[in-house]
Amino acid sequence: MRQSQLFTKTRREAPKDEEAKNAQLLIRAGFVHKELSGVYSYLPLGFKTLTNIVNIIREEMNAIGGQEIVMTALQDKELWSRTDRWDDDKVDNWFKSAFKSGGETGLAITHEEPLTRIMTDHISSYRDLPRYAYQFQNKFRNELRAKSGIMRGKEFLMKDLYSFSKDTEEHDRFFAVAREAYKKVFERMGIGDRTYVTFASGGIFSEFSEEFQTVSDAGEDTIYIDEVKGIAVNKEVYTDPVLAKLGLSKDTLIEKKAIEAGNIFNLGTRFSESLGLMYTDEHGERKPVVMGSYGIGPTRLMGIIVESLSDEKGMVWPEAVAPFRVHLVSMVPNDPTIVAYADALYEELIAAGVEPLYDDRDVRAGEKLTDADLIGIPTRIIVGKETISSGELEVMNRATGEVKRIPRTDLLNSFRTVVVAEEVAAQEAAVEAASADETK
RNA sequence: CGGGGCGUCGUAUACCGGUAGUACGCAUCCUUUGGGAGGAUGAUGACGGAGUUCAAUUCUCCGCGCCCCGACCA
Numbered sequence: 001m002r003q004s005q006l007f008t009k010t011r012r013e014a015p016k017d018e019e020a021k022n023a024q025l026l027i028r029a030g031f032v033h034k035e036l037s038g039v040y041s042y043l044p045l046g047f048k049t050l051t052n053i054v055n056i057i058r059e060e061m062n063a064i065g066g067q068e069i070v071m072t073a074l075q076d077k078e079l080w081s082r083t084d085r086w087d088d089d090k091v092d093n094w095f096k097s098a099f100k101s102g103g104e105t106g107l108a109i110t111h112e113e114p115l116t117r118i119m120t121d122h123i124s125s126y127r128d129l130p131r132y133a134y135q136f137q138n139k140f141r142n143e144l145r146a147k148s149g150i151m152r153g154k155e156f157l158m159k160d161l162y163s164f165s166k167d168t169e170e171h172d173r174f175f176a177v178a179r180e181a182y183k184k185v186f187e188r189m190g191i192g193d194r195t196y197v198t199f200a201s202g203g204i205f206s207e208f209s210e211e212f213q214t215v216s217d218a219g220e221d222t223i224y225i226d227e228v229k230g231i232a233v234n235k236e237v238y239t240d241p242v243l244a245k246l247g248l249s250k251d252t253l254i255e256k257k258a259i260e261a262g263n264i265f266n267l268g269t270r271f272s273e274s275l276g277l278m279y280t281d282e283h284g285e286r287k288p289v290v291m292g293s294y295g296i297g298p299t300r301l302m303g304i305i306v307e308s309l310s311d312e313k314g315m316v317w318p319e320a321v322a323p324f325r326v327h328l329v330s331m332v333p334n335d336p337t338i339v340a341y342a343d344a345l346y347e348e349l350i351a352a353g354v355e356p357l358y359d360d361r362d363v364r365a366g367e368k369l370t371d372a373d374l375i376g377i378p379t380r381i382i383v384g385k386e387t388i389s390s391g392e393l394e395v396m397n398r399a400t401g402e403v404k405r406i407p408r409t410d411l412l413n414s415f416r417t418v419v420v421a422e423e424v425a426a427q428e429a430a431v432e433a434a435s436a437d438e439t440k
Numbered sequence: 441c442g443g444g445g446c447g448u449c450g451u452a453u454a455c456c457g458g459u460a461g462u463a464c465g466c467a468u469c470c471u472u473u474g475g476g477a478g479g480a481u482g483a484u485g486a487c488g489g490a491g492u493u494c495a496a497u498u499c500u501c502c503g504c505g506c507c508c509c510g511a512c513c514a
Contacts, residue, residue, distance in 0.1 A: 012464060012476070013452050017506050037506065085514085093513075110514055144441060144512065152513085209514090220513090265514070293514075331474050366475035373475090384474060 001324070002346075003359040006030075008043050010371045021218065022303040023149025025315050029374045031323075038146020038154040040299075045375065048323035050157070053298045054136055056188050056320060057159050060181045063433055064174075066134045066161050071114050073138065075106045079113050083274045093142045095154075107140035112293060115162050116271045123289060126166055126281045130174060134161030136298065148218060151259060151303040163292040166281070168268075171290040175266065178294050182212055182262055189301060190318030191308050195261055198223050199246060200234035206266040208237070212296075213258035218307045221260060224253035232258075261304055262296040309399075315376030316399050326356035326415075327377035327398075329369070331384035333362040342383040345393075345408070352412050353419035356381070373398070381411075 008030030018024050018034070026032045031046030042050050058068065080086035086106075088094065095107040108114075115133060123129060139158045146154055163178070165171035179197065186195040191214050198213040213223050213232060222235040226248050233248065243250065269288040272278065277289045302321075309316045319325055326349060330342035339360075346358045357377060359368050365384075372380055382394040392405040406414075 009465085010476095011451060015451070016446085016453090019507070034506095091514080112514080141513080145508095145510095147508085263514090267514090295514085334473065364473055364475085364477065366473090366477085369475045371476085382474080386474090 001355065001357050003357055004361045006044060006357075008045065010374055018149060020147070020149035020151070020303075020307075021310065022151060022306040025306055025310055025374070026150065026303075029315060029371075029376075032150060036154070038143060038152065040150050040153060042299075045323040046302075049317065049321055050298055050302055052321045052323075053189065053301055054157075054159070057185055057296055057298060058136075059429075060185050060188075061132075061134050061159070061161055063429070064132070064177050064181045066132045068135060069133050070135050070137060071108070071111050071118075073108050073140065075108050075114065077104045077106065079117060079275075080106070083113055083271060085113070095140045095142050108137070109139060109141050110293075110295075111135070111137070111160055112162065112267065112271050112291070113275065116275045116277050116291070119164055119289070120275065120277050123164060123277065123279055125279055129279060129289065130163065130165040130170055132161060132163050132174070134159060134294075148220070149303055151218070151300050151307075152220075153299070156297055157299045159296045159298060161294040163294070164272075164277075165290045165292070166279070166287070168290055171266065171292055175264065175292055178264055178292070179210065182264065182294070182296070185296065186212060186214070186261060188320050189305060190320065191261070191305060194308065196223065196225055196230065196232040196258070198232040198234050198258070199237060199242070200263070201236050202266065206268060209263055209265045211260050212262040214261045214304050214308060215256045215258050216304065216307050217257055219257040219259035221258050222255060223258045224248075224250075224255055226252055227254065228252065232256075259300075259304055259307070261301055262294075264294045265292060267291040267293055310376070313370075314374035317376045317378060319378050322376070322378050324355065324357040324377050325379060326354055327359065327372050327375070327380045328356040329359045329372055329380060329382050331365045331368070331382060333360075335385070337388060338383060338385065341388055345381070345383065348412055349415065352415040354415045 010030055011028045014024035014028050018027060023032070023034070026046060027034065029045065030043055031049065033041045033043055035041055062068070077086055085091050091109065093109060096104055097106070098104055119131070123131065136157060136159050138155055140155050143152065143154050146152055150156070161178070163171065163174050165174060183192065186192045195212050195214045198211040199208050200211045202209045211234060213219070213221060213234070223232040224235070224238055225232040229248070233242065233246065233253070269290060271291055272288040278286050279289055281287055305317070305321060306315055309318065317323070328342065328346055328349065330338055332338045342358070342360065346356065349356050359372065361368065376398055378398050380396040380398060382396065384394070387393060390405070392407055393411050394403060395406050395411065396403045
């Protein structure tokens, strides 16, 4: 993509109505646009980044047997009344609206109810279990106070997976599998080293839920981490009996601020019983389906990555989620030789399978470099006078600032090798997933 | 929802009861070209409503919007 064609521009200053680092940087770099308090649109660079995050999650959900669907935003009042989650005194953050023909509806805050009802059409025997379905969908929550930029909005993207199992044993097995899949997601996003499985309140459903908490000063939660065991406890359940139960000692726990990047819940039979999702077991006995729910907010995750990995110059995206892997910067816009060289290199990079963001704008070098720092693409290739005389490309690592000089052909070959390796890995993963399906 | 604060060109800011100024950005031109360059010229602005006043962007009230602290957060 030629940067001269990108419709977004960078800004020197953050808008005064944003205090959160993630929102300041994302707006300055043109990734997002604030529509309302707690409501953001995603512009080309932001959408590409978000798409990469979504795809990583999608791959990991597919790998554990998840089947992707899309449910509706508009909800059936009658359905939610049956589980007693419609009244404002029970759930106070609905956005409710009325049909012109009469009657009320609401914008989905979560999707246990509609999916459980859908499943009543499709699950009736033990042969139909287990099943796992998930979606990426905007959720709407009428928060009294949005805050922290894109990390706590009123409308936000959510990946929610729901599991349907025969009994608690089958459920527990999948729960453990889902936990590992979540860990993989955070590792691939570059925040695995600072994200902890955290025991938290299970709310009305069960004793505990498990949160995935990323250590960050921007976090709203306080957690107590056991570094050796690699797990943590949320302050909301930080009591002696709970610690004893989890085999943790106060002496080894470290208090940190953290932000919830995901959570997994054991729902038991709360929804299946109230909505009649039953199956007949091997002995002809009718039983309620045992459910779980598993959430990750991709938009929040994007904010967490910005909060966690940016530096004083701007954002620093991990390879896996960066809007582009490579930022090609031509330094002297009025020198036809350099422009021609950079143009040719741009085409060759595309041919090698790595489309860069190509800063071909007619602006000064300083502005380009400052913008490149802000945008935070992991690898930067700088083309200037020296490049042409030496035949070596100046390749800079955004995260470390390290600069290497690499002969042009070597660099192009290394990209080709990486692309081929990724294709092979993708094929292997597909084969593995297919064989996993067969063994079920 | 309780408390506090704020709404001025696209962005960030200043001043003022009586010409609304500056910087960046934008437009045209000249110079400049490896870390947000200099000059010249130009376009663009007071959240909405009511009130006080000869006169309101400025003061008062009511809306609306935004931010922060707390509460809340399947």
